[in-house]
Amino acid sequence: xxxxxxxxxxxxxxxxxxxxxxxxxxxxxxxxxxxxxxxxxxxxxxxxxxxxxxxxxxxxxxxxxxxxxxxxxxxxxxxxxxxxxxxxxxxxxxxxxxxxxxxxxxxxxxxxxx
Amino acid sequence: xxxxxxxxxxxxxxxxxxxxxxxxxxxxxxxxxxxxxxxxxxxxxxxxxxxxxxxxxxxxxxxxxxxxxxxxxxxxxxxxxxxxxxxxxxxxxxxxxxxxxxxxxxxxxxxxx
Numbered sequence: 001x002x003x004x005x006x007x008x009x010x011x012x013x014x015x016x017x018x019x020x021x022x023x024x025x026x027x028x029x030x031x032x033x034x035x036x037x038x039x040x041x042x043x044x045x046x047x048x049x050x051x052x053x054x055x056x057x058x059x060x061x062x063x064x065x066x067x068x069x070x071x072x073x074x075x076x077x078x079x080x081x082x083x084x085x086x087x088x089x090x091x092x093x094x095x096x097x098x099x100x101x102x103x104x105x106x107x108x109x110x111x112x113x114x
Numbered sequence: 115x116x117x118x119x120x121x122x123x124x125x126x127x128x129x130x131x132x133x134x135x136x137x138x139x140x141x142x143x144x145x146x147x148x149x150x151x152x153x154x155x156x157x158x159x160x161x162x163x164x165x166x167x168x169x170x171x172x173x174x175x176x177x178x179x180x181x182x183x184x185x186x187x188x189x190x191x192x193x194x195x196x197x198x199x200x201x202x203x204x205x206x207x208x209x210x211x212x213x214x215x216x217x218x219x220x221x222x223x224x225x226x227x
Contacts, residue, residue: 033215035216040221041220042118042204042218042219043157043204043216044218045216048212088156088157090157090214100147100164101159102157102159102216103156104156104158105156106156107154107156
C-alpha cells in the first residue's frame, strides 16, 4: 500500500520560532490534508489541499500541495505554546473506493518551549 | 453542539473477550470510519461505511467487525480474534463530497490485560 514519509519525527523549538515539516510519497495523491492531534484527543483538520501547486493559509499555518503531487509541506509561523501536539499529513487518491481511504504519515511531534 | 461521541474513553478487557466501542454522530454525515492508532504510528483504517447498511473493510479489518444500522451510529467490535487489540481507537465521519475532511471523536483507549 501507499506510504507517506513524514519528517521530522519530532521538533523542539522556542516560542516565536517558525516551524516547517513535510511529507513525501512514492505515489501520487489528489488531495493532501494536515491534521493536529493533542494528547488524548482525536485529530483536528487544519488545512485541506485539492490542487497541485495550491498554497493555502489558516492563520499562522501555511501548507502547499507539491507540483509533482507526491509531496506537501506545512509551515507554522511565530510558534506559541498551544501549537504543541502531533501533526499528521494525509493523502487521498480520489478514485472509486479510495475516495474514502486516507493514507496517514507517522506524525511530527512538536514541542514549544515558552 | 454537533459532534462525534465515542464511549467508553477507557476500556480494559481480558484476553478472549469481545468488546464493543460506541460511536455516535449528530453531524448528519453519511460516511463514518474507524481508525486504529498505535504509539509513534500513523492512523490505520479498520472499516468505513458510506451509507446505512453498507460498510467496507479498510487496511486492517481482521479481528474487527462493525454494523451501520442507523446513520448516526457506527459501533466497532474488537473480537477475540484480534491478536494485538491494545490501542487507541478513533471514530470519524465526513460529508459525502468531502471524504478526506474527517471529523474525529475523542477516541477510546482499549487495554487488554
